[in-house]
Amino acid sequence: MLGLSLGKLLFTIIVVAAVFFGWKWLSRMQAVRGGAPRRVREKADRPSAPPAVEAVDMVACPVCGDYVPAKGARSCGRSGCPYPG
Ligand SMILES: [Zn+2]
Incomplete structure (x- = not known):
């Protein structure tokens, strides 16, 4: 039917799902990695903190x-x- 077998359809769905979840995982890893320095920068910008030197x-x-x-x-x-x- 339309030249699309069940195997090809299943393979396409698996590839699309793998790319989608891989992208989600990658963006979550970048958010976790980029989150720590941002927190440190916010801490350093706090006006109540005395200057180091x-x-x-x-x-x-x-x-x-x-x-x-x-x-x-x-x-x-x-x-x-x-x-x-
Ligand atoms: Zn001198």
Whole structure:
């Protein structure tokens, strides 16, 4: 009947079902894998969380040009360096 045997029909149904469930499984795996980093990012974006490292102002040494912390700067060793140490 119409050149379609029961075996071919069954094979087609099995192939379509395998592709459908394979696609569903793959998208579920990607959601599980992509879900964890998103949760971490949301945690990091929380405004109440304190910053891990505080920013420090830097100033350029007038002698060598190296940037040193404005507070607690130490001498670079060259003569004329205004910082102690
Ligand atoms: Zn210097």
